[in-house]
Amino acid sequence: MTRPSAAELDPDDLGFEHVPETDQSFENALAKARDGTRLTVDDAVELLTTGSDAPGIDRERKEAVLEAADRRRAEVVGDEVTFVANLNNNVTTACNTGCLFCNFKDTAHQFEADYDGEHAGFTKTPAESRAAVREAVERGVYEVTSVSGLHPAFALNEEHHEILRGYDDAASAVNYKPPETYATDPGTYVEQMAAMSVDGVHLHSMTPEEAYHARRGTDWDYEAVYRTLADAGLDSAPGTAAEILVDEVREVICPGKIDTRGWIDAMEGAMAAGLDTTATIMYGHVDNEMHRAMHLKRVRDLQDRTGGITEFVPLSFVHERTPLYEHGVVSGGASDAEDELLIAVSRLFLDNVENVQTSWVKYGDEKALKTLSCGANDFMGTILSEEITKRAGGSFGEFRSFDDYVELVTSVGRIPVERSTDYRERRRIDPDDGPPFGPTLGPKSDGTPLLSERERAERGGEAATADD
Numbered sequence: 001m002t003r004p005s006a007a008e009l010d011p012d013d014l015g016f017e018h019v020p021e022t023d024q025s026f027e028n029a030l031a032k033a034r035d036g037t038r039l040t041v042d043d044a045v046e047l048l049t050t051g052s053d054a055p056g057i058d059r060e061r062k063e064a065v066l067e068a069a070d071r072r073r074a075e076v077v078g079d080e081v082t083f084v085a086n087l088n089n090n091v092t093t094a095c096n097t098g099c100l101f102c103n104f105k106d107t108a109h110q111f112e113a114d115y116d117g118e119h120a121g122f123t124k125t126p127a128e129s130r131a132a133v134r135e136a137v138e139r140g141v142y143e144v145t146s147v148s149g150l151h152p153a154f155a156l157n158e159e160h161h162e163i164l165r166g167y168d169d170a171a172s173a174v175n176y177k178p179p180e181t182y183a184t185d186p187g188t189y190v191e192q193m194a195a196m197s198v199d200g201v202h203l204h205s206m207t208p209e210e211a212y213h214a215r216r217g218t219d220w221d222y223e224a225v226y227r228t229l230a231d232a233g234l235d236s237a238p239g240t241a242a243e244i245l246v247d248e249v250r251e252v253i254c255p256g257k258i259d260t261r262g263w264i265d266a267m268e269g270a271m272a273a274g275l276d277t278t279a280t281i282m283y284g285h286v287d288n289e290m291h292r293a294m295h296l297k298r299v300r301d302l303q304d305r306t307g308g309i310t311e312f313v314p315l316s317f318v319h320e321r322t323p324l325y326e327h328g329v330v331s332g333g334a335s336d337a338e339d340e341l342l343i344a345v346s347r348l349f350l351d352n353v354e355n356v357q358t359s360w361v362k363y364g365d366e367k368a369l370k371t372l373s374c375g376a377n378d379f380m381g382t383i384l385s386e387e388i389t390k391r392a393g394g395s396f397g398e399f400r401s402f403d404d405y406v407e408l409v410t411s412v413g414r415i416p417v418e419r420s421t422d423y424r425e426r427r428r429i430d431p432d433d434g435p436p437f438g439p440t441l442g443p444k445s446d447g448t449p450l451l452s453e454r455e456r457a458e459r460g461g462e463a464a465t466a467d468d
């Protein structure tokens with residue numbers, strides 16, 4: 001397959017078949033949204049565009065959509081705003097998949113033992129992962145989220161290594177090079193899962209794309225792969241790598257990734273193996289409102305079949321340091337109005353997914369708070385470490401403390417609630433009871449000391465500048 005590079009794409013003619021045109025009227029779609037009738041793709045397009053053909057959003061119509069979504073949120077989940085005490089522990093940035101929206105990755109040849117240049121990427125051994133997780137668990141973290149580059153030396157287990165080693169020209173045939181090629185061996189996926197399973201912490205890991213990597217070159221099905229991972233300690237899977245679930249968009253922004261069918265198969269496999277999942281959309285690049293609406297339909301259909309999606313997470317494209325932006329394929333990300341409408345229409349369209357998450361990492365606190373009155377009810381997690389958005393040029397930080405959460409959530413008149421990953425366990429926080437309101441967590445847990453704000457102040461702040 002020849003993949004177009006960002007430099008070869010013509011931003012004015014991406015040749016999309018799917019465009020935001022409908023036979024529906026905005027008023028009709030809004031009426032259905034208000035009375036709770038299941039929305040069609042065309043309805044969603046009307047709501048996302050506010051019915052206008054020309055680029056630009058009608059302010060009054062937008063407010064009507066946001067209001068309908070806010071009302072629906074109150075009916076479905078009430079006034080609680082949830083968040084989870086979690087740690088992001090990403091294992092490696094080595095990746096040759098080449099997604100044009102991503103600056104998290106570093107091409108894998110730089111990680112080879114005989115490479116003499118410098119690079120800013122990292123690979124953690126299972127022991128290093130375990131140490132980072134242990135430190136966070138000792139502080140009271142409930143969940144570890146781990147998403148990684150598709151390191152060519154990663155295999156599911158030893159049996160998978162044997163199969164991959166058996167290929168002629170394994171590097172190009174199955175994106176595999178043996179661990180001894182690299183300065184640091186990431187171990188197997190099974191070893192990483194086992195290493196991160198410290199004292200019953202909830203392990204949220206293995207996106208559909210990672211699951212594909214964990215079975216490449218074999219005839220194993222996704223369910224079997226996820227069962228093996230679950231036996232090693234995996235508890236739920238993040239539905240990232242969804243990007244936009246329309247192949248004509250994937251061919252432009254992530255031609256090296258699995259296609260829409262592959263993503264859905266992997267998610268079904270995870271759920272068949274008994275795991276909960278989340279689902280995401282990564283929007284605001286070359287996609288249009290028809291693509292966003294089609295994506296929502298595919299997620300809703302998947303949830304109708306499985307029921308295992310605990311939350312929907314809109315991820316607004318962070319453009320600054322990405323190939324798509326640097327090569328002029330896009331001129332920026334989504335506008336504030338688009339962000340608000342995407343959250344609202346997700347709430348209205350996904351009548352079978354209870355929780356809609358807002359990302360303070362992508363939106364910043366101010367906009368994220370606003371989205372809590374446009375349909376969102378979950379405010380993500382403490383994460384303690386962030387590389388994906390930061391490397392793409394985002395600047396909203398990598399940590400929210402319990403104190404921050406309580407202050408932010410109460411400032412908009414809502415109730416802060418610490419949750420488990422599956423939302424079944426909840427702890428309402430009374431602002432009159434603290435501080436402290438929960439575990440005292442602090443950045444960073446990627447090997448450097450994890451300190452609370454208080455401890456950092458006591459140490460004179462010198463640890464606060466430690467960088468990776």
Ligand SMILES: C[S@@+](CC[C@H](N)C(=O)[O-])C[C@H]1O[C@@H](n2cnc3c(N)ncnc32)[C@H](O)[C@@H]1O
Pocket residue numbers: 095101102103104147148149150207208209210240241242243280281282315316317318319322388389392
């Ligand atoms: C960086 S990947 C890591 C896991 C794995 N390599 C994969 O692709 O599934 C996780 C997700 O981060 C999101 N992401 C990456 N770059 C982004 C950007 N510039 N803006 C917003 N989201 C981004 C994408 O949705 C992607 O699927």
Ligand SMILES: Nc1c(NC[C@H](O)[C@H](O)[C@H](O)CO)[nH]c(=O)[nH]c1=O
Pocket residue numbers: 084086088143145204278311313315357358359360361362380381382383386420421422
């Ligand atoms: N939205 C972002 C997330 N969301 C994941 C949550 O933090 C949590 O793991 C999930 O809700 C399961 O409990 N994570 C990021 O790193 N960045 C985001 O923008």
Ligand SMILES: N[C@@H](Cc1ccc(O)cc1)C(=O)O
Pocket residue numbers: 145147237238239240278279280313315388389
């Ligand atoms: N890692 C993703 C966010 C994410 C992680 C896990 C999820 O379940 C959902 C979203 C990002 O920062 O872009």
Ligand code: SF4
Pocket residue numbers: 095096097098099102103104105148149150209254
């Ligand atoms: S999004 Fe994931 S698969 Fe794509 S380049 Fe980035 S790390 Fe690799």
